[in-house]
Amino acid sequence: MTASTRRQFLRSAAAAAAASQLPLQQAVAAPARSRRAATGARVSERAWRELERRLRGRVLRPGEAGYARASLPFNRRYADTTPAGIARCTGEDDVREAVVWAREHDVPLAARSGGHSYAGYSTTRGLLIDLGAMRSVRVDDEAGTVLAQAGARNTGLYAALQPYDVAISAGRCPTVGIGGLALGGGFGFSSRALGLTRDSLVETRLVTASGRILRITRDRHPDLFWALRGGGGGNFGISTQFRFRTSPVSSVGLYDLTWDAEHAPKVMLALETMMRDAPHTLSCRMGMGSNGRDAPTVTALGQLFGPVAQLRELLAPVLAVARPRRSLIARRTFWQAKDHFFHNTPVDRFAVKSSFVEGPLTEQALDVIARGVRRYPGSTNADGGGVALYAWGGRIGRVPAGATAFVHRHASWLMAYDASWTARDSRSTVARNLDWLGGFAEELRPHVSGSAYQNFIDRSQRDWRRAYYGSNFERLAAVKRRVDPDDLFSFRQGV
Numbered sequence: 110m111t112a113s114t115r116r117q118f119l120r121s122a123a124a125a126a127a128a129s130q131l132p133l134q135q136a137v138a139a140p141a142r143s144r145r146a147a148t149g150a151r152v153s154e155r156a157w158r159e160l161e162r163r164l165r166g167r168v169l170r171p172g173e174a175g176y177a178r179a180s181l182p183f184n185r186r187y188a189d190t191t192p193a194g195i196a197r198c199t200g201e202d203d204v205r206e207a208v209v210w211a212r213e214h215d216v217p218l219a220a221r222s223g224g225h226s227y228a229g230y231s232t233t234r235g236l237l238i239d240l241g242a243m244r245s246v247r248v249d250d251e252a253g254t255v256l257a258q259a260g261a262r263n264t265g266l267y268a269a270l271q272p273y274d275v276a277i278s279a280g281r282c283p284t285v286g287i288g289g290l291a292l293g294g295g296f297g298f299s300s301r302a303l304g305l306t307r308d309s310l311v312e313t314r315l316v317t318a319s320g321r322i323l324r325i326t327r328d329r330h331p332d333l334f335w336a337l338r339g340g341g342g343g344n345f346g347i348s349t350q351f352r353f354r355t356s357p358v359s360s361v362g363l364y365d366l367t368w369d370a371e372h373a374p375k376v377m378l379a380l381e382t383m384m385r386d387a388p389h390t391l392s393c394r395m396g397m398g399s400n401g402r403d404a405p406t407v408t409a410l411g412q413l414f415g416p417v418a419q420l421r422e423l424l425a426p427v428l429a430v431a432r433p434r435r436s437l438i439a440r441r442t443f444w445q446a447k448d449h450f451f452h453n454t455p456v457d458r459f460a461v462k463s464s465f466v467e468g469p470l471t472e473q474a475l476d477v478i479a480r481g482v483r484r485y486p487g488s489t490n491a492d493g494g495g496v497a498l499y500a501w502g503g504r505i506g507r508v509p510a511g512a513t514a515f516v517h518r519h520a521s522w523l524m525a526y527d528a529s530w531t532a533r534d535s536r537s538t539v540a541r542n543l544d545w546l547g548g549f550a551e552e553l554r555p556h557v558s559g560s561a562y563q564n565f566i567d568r569s570q571r572d573w574r575r576a577y578y579g580s581n582f583e584r585l586a587a588v589k590r591r592v593d594p595d596d597l598f599s600f601r602q603g604v
């Protein structure tokens with residue numbers, strides 16, 4: 110077969126298979142991928158033009174208008190990994206054509222929805238398959254569902270839901286993509302009450318390595334339905350859209366409290382005690398942060414799906430420990446609270462590590478946190494460094510660990526520690542930030558479990574297979590072997 114007839118064959122095979130029920134790997138009869146092509150640099154200009162012809166969306170190449178901006182990941186730490194080309198997909202067919210083309214030309218690929226991967230995994234030197242323009246969100250009020258394309262952002266999702274006063278649990282960063290958020294779990298201030306983002310998933314569509322498009326539900330491709338609920342982005346194919354079950358929401362009691370750091374361990378211990386017996390309708394994020402110059406602060410932020418009087422009662426023992434420097438406890442609509450929680454992280458460079466805590470957070474652990482944050486060396490990034498602790502449990506913990514790919518069901522807290530800097534900082538400042546983060550993680554190790562959150566993916570995570578997927582890893586690997594035996598969707602910490 111000549112190259113061009115082979116390409117035609119591959120295209121028509123992919124199209125035919127999309128509508129058929131062929132076994133997952135039979136659609137595109139491409140050879141196993143060679144590992145030769147580490148970049149897309151060897152691909153001919155003709156081939157790139159052909160990709161352009163196949164897509165309804167644009168293909169951006171280095172130097173073209175829009176390329177530089179479109180290639181940038183949210184975490185600028187990984188901005189040096191630039192793609193040979195960017196497929197700006199306008200719909201599912203574009204995604205499929207891009208996957209088939211990349212496979213056919215042996216070009217490495219990465220999918221991007223919102224581009225917020227902590228570890229920069231939606232970057233590649235090959236073909237970046239960008240779903241960022243696929244952002245439509247449609248609510249079906251009668252069915253009690255919302256259909257979001259993978260490139261929709263938290264902000265677009267909430268905006269579509271608000272007129273109906275229904276919600277799903279989603280994140281607090283306005284620009285995080287639903288694609289990455291849902292595939293790795295997805296938590297926010299409603300998760301103890303409503304479950305994780307992925308817990309309300311009822312259907313998704315996936316473009317596989319072979320170019321098939323699968324509709325995936327509990328009954329259709331149940332193994333993939335299991336794997337895509339917590340198995341992490343970038344592993345099994347490219348999800349183009351997600352249908353979630355919605356829940357009605359109305360008003361909440363909101364709290365936002367700030368104390369001086371001298372109260373840190375005592376206040377945090379009181380918050381930990383409060384959350385131990387709290388109703389699942391109460392959420393809590395406690396944090397301690399520093400910019401390396403001013404005195405650190407301790408914060409507590411959350412909401413209660415319930416009356417403010419009940420919220421005050423729940424918070425009373427915490428407020429009795431120390432008087433906050435700033436305090437807001439008030440009734441808000443769900444949507445006002447969501448706006449209050451929205452946090453625009455500066456778009457720059459950062460590193461994040463995470464650990465789940467099982468059992469109570471001890472006084473010693475909180476002491477390590479308080480001392481560690483005080484040692485933060487500082488940088489020119491306004492976000493500085495620190496620790497955030499998100500209360501787990503509630504509805505999150507009501508799903509058995511093996512029922513979906515998201516194994517972290519029985520934790521009490523998710524702990525995230527981060528350091529940030531900017532391009533203006535010297536190498537030694539960056540090194541000091543990373544040393545601080547690594548040292549902090551080591552000090553905390555005796556106080557946390559070995560598990561970590563796959564959506565806070567960290568290139569230096571020890572034993573990441575166990576940390577992110579625990580006892581679910583083997584089953585995930587088996588699904589992966591079946592759906593993508595040639596490892597087309599591959600990255601450093603890919604299943």
Ligand SMILES: Cc1cc2nc3c(=O)[nH]c(=O)nc-3n(C[C@H](O)[C@H](O)[C@H](O)COP(=O)(O)OP(=O)(O)OC[C@H]3O[C@@H](n4cnc5c(N)ncnc54)[C@H](O)[C@@H]3O)c2cc1C
Nearest residue numbers: 222223224225226231280281282286288289296342343348
């Ligand atoms: C500022 C900030 C705030 C955050 N806040 C929260 C929060 O409140 N709650 C929370 O749970 N998480 C939060 N996260 C983490 C976030 O959930 C993950 O980083 C998530 O993976 C981002 O999704 P994305 O689509 O924006 O990222 P991307 O970088 O586009 O994708 C992440 C990974 O998924 C793959 N991928 C992307 N799209 C697809 C697709 N359609 N199909 C298959 N694979 C795909 C990518 O290749 C990459 O490996 C936050 C992250 C940041 C940077």
